[in-house]
Amino acid sequence: MKRISILGATGSIGQSTVDLIARAPEAYAVEAMTGGRNIALLAQDARRLGARIAVTAHDDLLDDLRAALAGSGVEAAAGRAALLEAAARPVDWVMSAIVGSAGLEPGLAAVDTGATLALANKESLVTAGPILLDHGRRAGATILPVDSEHSGIFQALRGEDMASVERVIITASGGPFRDRSREDLASVTVEEALQHPSWSMGQRITIDSASMFNKAMEMIETKEFFGIEAERIEAVIHPQSIIHALVGHCDGGMIAHMGAPDMRHAIGYALHWPERRDLPVERLDLVALGALSFAKACPKRFRALGLARQVMDQGGLSGAVFNAAKERALDHFLAGRASFLQMDDLVAGALDRMMGREGFDRVEMTLETVSHADQVTRQAVDDMIRVAAD
Numbered sequence: 001m002k003r004i005s006i007l008g009a010t011g012s013i014g015q016s017t018v019d020l021i022a023r024a025p026e027a028y029a030v031e032a033m034t035g036g037r038n039i040a041l042l043a044q045d046a047r048r049l050g051a052r053i054a055v056t057a058h059d060d061l062l063d064d065l066r067a068a069l070a071g072s073g074v075e076a077a078a079g080r081a082a083l084l085e086a087a088a089r090p091v092d093w094v095m096s097a098i099v100g101s102a103g104l105e106p107g108l109a110a111v112d113t114g115a116t117l118a119l120a121n122k123e124s125l126v127t128a129g130p131i132l133l134d135h136g137r138r139a140g141a142t143i144l145p146v147d148s149e150h151s152g153i154f155q156a157l158r159g160e161d162m163a164s165v166e167r168v169i170i171t172a173s174g175g176p177f178r179d180r181s182r183e184d185l186a187s188v189t190v191e192e193a194l195q196h197p198s199w200s201m202g203q204r205i206t207i208d209s210a211s212m213f214n215k216a217m218e219m220i221e222t223k224e225f226f227g228i229e230a231e232r233i234e235a236v237i238h239p240q241s242i243i244h245a246l247v248g249h250c251d252g253g254m255i256a257h258m259g260a261p262d263m264r265h266a267i268g269y270a271l272h273w274p275e276r277r278d279l280p281v282e283r284l285d286l287v288a289l290g291a292l293s294f295a296k297a298c299p300k301r302f303r304a305l306g307l308a309r310q311v312m313d314q315g316g317l318s319g320a321v322f323n324a325a326k327e328r329a330l331d332h333f334l335a336g337r338a339s340f341l342q343m344d345d346l347v348a349g350a351l352d353r354m355m356g357r358e359g360f361d362r363v364e365m366t367l368e369t370v371s372h373a374d375q376v377t378r379q380a381v382d383d384m385i386r387v388a389a390d
């Protein structure tokens with residue numbers, strides 16, 4: 001029986017994970033499930049999967065969680081310390097699906113136990129990739145990518161010699177605005193940005209897909225996870241989201257990973273790795289698909305991609321700055337304080353300010369400096385918003 005925990009169980013990735021576990025309850029012993037504000041769903045699924053403990057990240061919701069779990073035998077806990085304690089419980093496999101840089105420390109706590117970490121939380125790699133991978137190495141933990149493109153690369157690389165890899169291409173749907181000019185995007189709304197053409201995902205990543213910050217993060221994630229040089233990493237627009245990634249070899253051959261846009265494939269692959277087992281995902285009908293198309297992902301049109309190149313070249317704390325600025329810019333867009341295109345300006349401005357004027361380019365990467373960079377970058381973005389509003 002595999003002992004597992006699910007961090008971010010109430011989210012989109014968390015729910016797909018719950019779905020897979022609930023299909024074979026006899027195969028799993030669920031230790032911890034964590035969530036945020038969605039107490040009803042957390043309690044319902046913790047009961048359903050027979051978890052030992054359910055944790056909400058919010059102290060003020062402890063009473064609600066206790067009430068929702070009454071009589072179930074599932075322990076209830078709340079707050080950041082409880083979340084970290086739950087993540088550090090010894091299990092075989094942990095799903096890291098908290099959204100944002102809030103997922104970094106719980107992921108670290110899990111790998112420190114030597115567990116296999118199924119990593120959906122791309123922000124950990126963008127913000128502090130070398131730290132996470134180093135913790136994994138020291139603890140003898142396996143970290144498996146869950147992001148669809150990175151699961152695709154991982155699968156395409158299986159049995160291959162990294163020395164023969166010439167390039168890695170990740171695909172981007174292009175989001176709901178892929179056919180619109182940049183000028184046309186000045187006044188797009190949150191509702192419009194939430195209309196993803198192919199994937200059903202959480203609110204934040206969906207908007208990151210529309211702004212192309214998701215793909216920018218994924219380029220950095222590719223460099224960090226696979227140790228591939230920036231020049232060998234490309235993103236290409238592929239509206240059908242059927243091919244997720246391609247690995248090009250020195251002999252001209254390319255291995256592509258294809259599948260229906262359903263995250264249960266990548267989650268299930270990480271759950272059963274190194275085996276492959278049946279998964280409840282749609283099988284592709286190539287004839288019905290008819291054609292797959294590709295287009296250039298222009299960095300002038302999608303500024304986030306150019307910023308990703310800047311981060312990959314700069315390294316160090318630039319990933320932490322980039323991610324924090326992107327997260328805060330998104331908060332402002334969601335709250336109606338920043339326009340869609342202003343998110344690009346805020347992230348570019350934060351990188352210039354923090355990695356230039358504030359001297360973060362000279363600071364060594366540690367967990368403390370990453371956390372400091374994250375905090376002050378968010379303040380810098382807030383300052384920029386205030387100045388823009390005056």
Ligand SMILES: NC(=O)C1=CN([C@@H]2O[C@H](COP(=O)(O)OP(=O)(O)OC[C@H]3O[C@@H](n4cnc5c(N)ncnc54)[C@H](OP(=O)(O)O)[C@@H]3O)[C@@H](O)[C@H]2O)C=CC1
Pocket residue numbers: 007008009010011012013014034035036037038039057096097098099100102120121122123146147148199200201202203204205263
């Ligand atoms: N969705 C997808 O298909 C994909 C997602 N990813 C990545 O996976 C991660 C999760 O994405 P997704 O499932 O879409 O996100 P969701 O927003 O759907 O879910 C996020 C989860 O994190 C919890 N959460 C939110 N804030 C905090 C916090 N401060 N502390 C602890 N828990 C918190 C939420 O709780 P609650 O809702 O109860 O408040 C929820 O359980 C992200 O890093 C994303 O980039 C990668 C590839 C694909």
Ligand SMILES: CC(=O)[C@@H](O)[C@H](O)COP(=O)(O)O
Pocket residue numbers: 147148149171172173174175199205208209210214215263
């Ligand atoms: C499912 C997944 O992995 C997402 O990260 C996906 O890549 C988002 O779609 P975009 O290609 O539009 O960013």
Ligand SMILES: [Mn+2]
Pocket residue numbers: 147148149218
């Ligand atoms: Mn992805």
